Amino acid sequence: MSHSNRTLRLLFPQWQGGNNPAYIFGAKLLDYLSPASTGPREVINVDAPTDDELPLENGIRGRQALLRQLSDAEDAIARHQPERLVVLGGDCLVDLAPFAYLNERYNGELGVLWIDAHPDVMTPKEFDHAHAMVLGNLIGEGDDDFRRHVKTPLKPENVMIAGLGATLPSESEFLDKHGVSSMGPAEIGDDSMAIIDWIEARGIRHLAIHFDLDVLDPSHFRSVLFADPTAPIGSFDGITQGDMNLNSVLRLITDVDTKTDIVGLGITEHLPWDAINLSSVLAKLPLLRSSPSA
Amino acid sequence: MSHSNRTLRLLFPQWQGGNNPAYIFGAKLLDYLSPASTGPREVINVDAPTDDELPLENGIRGRQALLRQLSDAEDAIARHQPERLVVLGGDCLVDLAPFAYLNERYNGELGVLWIDAHPDVMTPKEFDHAHAMVLGNLIGEGDDDFRRHVKTPLKPENVMIAGLGATLPSESEFLDKHGVSSMGPAEIGDDSMAIIDWIEARGIRHLAIHFDLDVLDPSHFRSVLFADPTAPIGSFDGITQGDMNLNSVLRLITDVDTKTDIVGLGITEHLPWDAINLSSVLAKLPLLRSSPSA
Numbered sequence: 073m074s075h076s077n078r079t080l081r082l083l084f085p086q087w088q089g090g091n092n093p094a095y096i097f098g099a100k101l102l103d104y105l106s107p108a109s110t111g112p113r114e115v116i117n118v119d120a121p122t123d124d125e126l127p128l129e130n131g132i133r134g135r136q137a138l139l140r141q142l143s144d145a146e147d148a149i150a151r152h153q154p155e156r157l158v159v160l161g162g163d164c165l166v167d168l169a170p171f172a173y174l175n176e177r178y179n180g181e182l183g184v185l186w187i188d189a190h191p192d193v194m195t196p197k198e199f200d201h202a203h204a205m206v207l208g209n210l211i212g213e214g215d216d217d218f219r220r221h222v223k224t225p226l227k228p229e230n231v232m233i234a235g236l237g238a239t240l241p242s243e244s245e246f247l248d249k250h251g252v253s254s255m256g257p258a259e260i261g262d263d264s265m266a267i268i269d270w271i272e273a274r275g276i277r278h279l280a281i282h283f284d285l286d287v288l289d290p291s292h293f294r295s296v297l298f299a300d301p302t303a304p305i306g307s308f309d310g311i312t313q314g315d316m317n318l319n320s321v322l323r324l325i326t327d328v329d330t331k332t333d334i335v336g337l338g339i340t341e342h343l344p345w346d347a348i349n350l351s352s353v354l355a356k357l358p359l360l361r362s363s364p365s366a
Numbered sequence: 367m368s369h370s371n372r373t374l375r376l377l378f379p380q381w382q383g384g385n386n387p388a389y390i391f392g393a394k395l396l397d398y399l400s401p402a403s404t405g406p407r408e409v410i411n412v413d414a415p416t417d418d419e420l421p422l423e424n425g426i427r428g429r430q431a432l433l434r435q436l437s438d439a440e441d442a443i444a445r446h447q448p449e450r451l452v453v454l455g456g457d458c459l460v461d462l463a464p465f466a467y468l469n470e471r472y473n474g475e476l477g478v479l480w481i482d483a484h485p486d487v488m489t490p491k492e493f494d495h496a497h498a499m500v501l502g503n504l505i506g507e508g509d510d511d512f513r514r515h516v517k518t519p520l521k522p523e524n525v526m527i528a529g530l531g532a533t534l535p536s537e538s539e540f541l542d543k544h545g546v547s548s549m550g551p552a553e554i555g556d557d558s559m560a561i562i563d564w565i566e567a568r569g570i571r572h573l574a575i576h577f578d579l580d581v582l583d584p585s586h587f588r589s590v591l592f593a594d595p596t597a598p599i600g601s602f603d604g605i606t607q608g609d610m611n612l613n614s615v616l617r618l619i620t621d622v623d624t625k626t627d628i629v630g631l632g633i634t635e636h637l638p639w640d641a642i643n644l645s646s647v648l649a650k651l652p653l654l655r656s657s658p659s660a
Contacts, residue, residue: 105645107656158653292595294588295640301586322647334652346589351399353616358628359452
C-alpha cells in the first residue's frame with residue numbers, strides 16, 4: 073500500500089529543549105540529507121536564539137517558547153490528520169506532539185520503540201532541559217504544562233527503550249514503577265529477536281520509533297552532543313553516552329518493520345559540529361564571504 | 367572594489383584523484399555549506415563511479431578521466447576569464463587548472479599559500495593517486511600529461527606550504543631542490559608574522575590559497591580521510607596527518623588577506639563521513655525511503 077500521501081513530514085528545528093542553538097543547523101542539515109518528501113510537509117517556526125540566556129521558567133529553560141512551539145506542532149498535525157508522521161528534529165522534545173497524536177489516533181494502543189541512550193523521563197526536580205523529559209510526558213508524567221498536551225498517555229508496557237545505557241537512580245525508579253521495558257545493545261543482538269518477541273507478546277500493531285542520534289557511539293558518529301570538538305575535556309564525565317552504531321540501528325528498524333506497521337519516525341539530536349564550524353569559517357573567508365568588499 | 371562579478375566559482379566534485387567516490391558527496395555538501403555565490407558559477411561534470419575498480423593507467427589511477435576533467439575545467443575558466451577563482455573540491459587535484467590559469471593571468475608572478483599537511487609533490491614513481499602530485503605539476507614537474515597543462519609553471523620560491531607535517535625523503539628532496547618554503551603550525555604562530563614576512567620579502571601581489579582540509583587535526587575536524595570511522599585500526603599508520611584547527615587556518619587566511627590580493631581560494635578533500643553515512647541510512651528507513659512500498 074502507498075503511504076506517501078498520508079505521511080506528514082514535520083521539520084522541527086527546536087533548540088530550546090536542549091538549550092543549544094546548534095540544533096537549528098542540525099535540523100536543516102538533517103532535512104538536506106533526507107530523501108525528498110513526496111507527501112505534505114510542515115515546518116514549525118522556532119524562536120531564534122538571542123544574546124540573552126534562555127530564561128529558566130518555573131524549573132524549565134524556555135518553557136513558554138517550548139509550549140508555544142508544541143501548540144504549533146499540534147496545529148500543523150491537526151491540519152493534515154496524517155496516518156503517519158516523520159519528524160526531523162531538533163531536540164528530543166519534538167516527538168511530544170507527534171507521538172501523542174499517534175497514540176490518540178491508534179486508540180491508545182500505539183507501541184513506541186525509543187532508541188536512545190537515555191530514558192528521557194526526568195522532571196524539573198532533576199534537570200531544567202525539557203528534552204530529557206519527553207518520554208515521561210508521553211506516559212502522562214512530569215510537568216503539568218507539558219503532560220496535559222498528551223490526551224491519551226502511552227501505555228508504559230507498550231514502550232521499549234532500545235540502546236539504553238546506565239540510568240540514574242530516579243530514572244531506574246521511574247522505569248521500574250511504570251513497567252517500561254528496556255534493552256542495551258547486547259540484548260538487542262544481531263537479529264533483533266528480543267525486540268520482535270516483545271512486539272509480538274504485546275500485540276503491537278502500530279509502532280512509532282524515536283531515534284535519538286545520541287544512542288550512537290560518539291567515537292564513530294561525531295554529530296552528537298558528546299562529540300563536540302570544542303567541549304573542554306571532562307565536560308560529559310558521568311553522563312551516559314551511546315554505544316550503538318548506525319548500521320545496527322538501521323538493522324533493528326528494518327527488522328521491526330517486517331513485524332508491525334511503522335506509523336511514526338522521529339530523528340533527533342543531530343549536532344553536526346564539523347558542518348557547523350566549517351560553515352562558520354566559510355562565511356568569513358575572502359572570495360566566499362558576502363560583504364561590501366567581496 | 368567589488369570582486370563579485372569577476373570571481374568565478376567552480377564546483378568540482380572530482381574523486382578519481384584520490385580514488386574515493388565519497389569526494390562527490392563532500393563537494394556537494396561543501397557547496398551547500400558555502401555562502402551563496404553572487405557571481406558566475408560552473409559545475410565540472412565528473413565520471414560517476416562504477417562497480418569496476420578505477421583503472422591504473424600508466425602509473426596513475428583514472429588518468430584519462432582526470433585529464434578529461436582537467437580540460438573541462440580549463441574550458442570553463444576560459445569561458446569566463448575571471449580575475450579571481452573559488453574552487454570547491456573534490457580531491458586536491460581540482461586546483462591544477464585554476465592555479466595554472468591564475469599564474470598565467472598574473473604574468474608568472476602568482477604567490478601560492480598551500481595550506482596542507484602534505485606537499486603534494488609526488489610522482490607516479492611513488493604513488494598512483496594524482497591528488498598527491500598537484501603542487502609538483504604546478505611547479506612544472508611530474509607526469510608529462512598533467513604538467514603540460516601548466517603553461518607557466520609557478521616560481522617555486524613563490525610557494526609557501528603552511529601546516530606541513532613530516533615529509534618522506536623524496537618529498538624533502540623535491541622541496542630542497544626547488545627551494546619551496548614550508549612552515550609547520552608552530553612556526554606560523556599566533557600572528558602569522560613569518561608568513562607575512564615571506565609575502566613581503568617575495569613581493570607577492572597576487573596570492574592563491576589552497577586549503578586542503580586534511581591540514582586539520584582529525585580528532586577535532588572529523589570530515590577528512592584520516593577520520594573515517596569505518597577504517598580499520600592502523601589504516602593510516604605512518605601517514606602524516608594534520609595538526610591545525612579551523613580557527614588557526616581562518617586567522618592565517620584573514621592575516622594574509624590584509625597584506626596581498628587574494629585571487630584564488632581552493633577548498634579540497636572534504637569527506638564528511640557522518641553526513642555520508644547518515645544520508646545512506648535515511649535513504650533506507652521506513653517512511654523516509656522512496657520505494658514502491660513507501
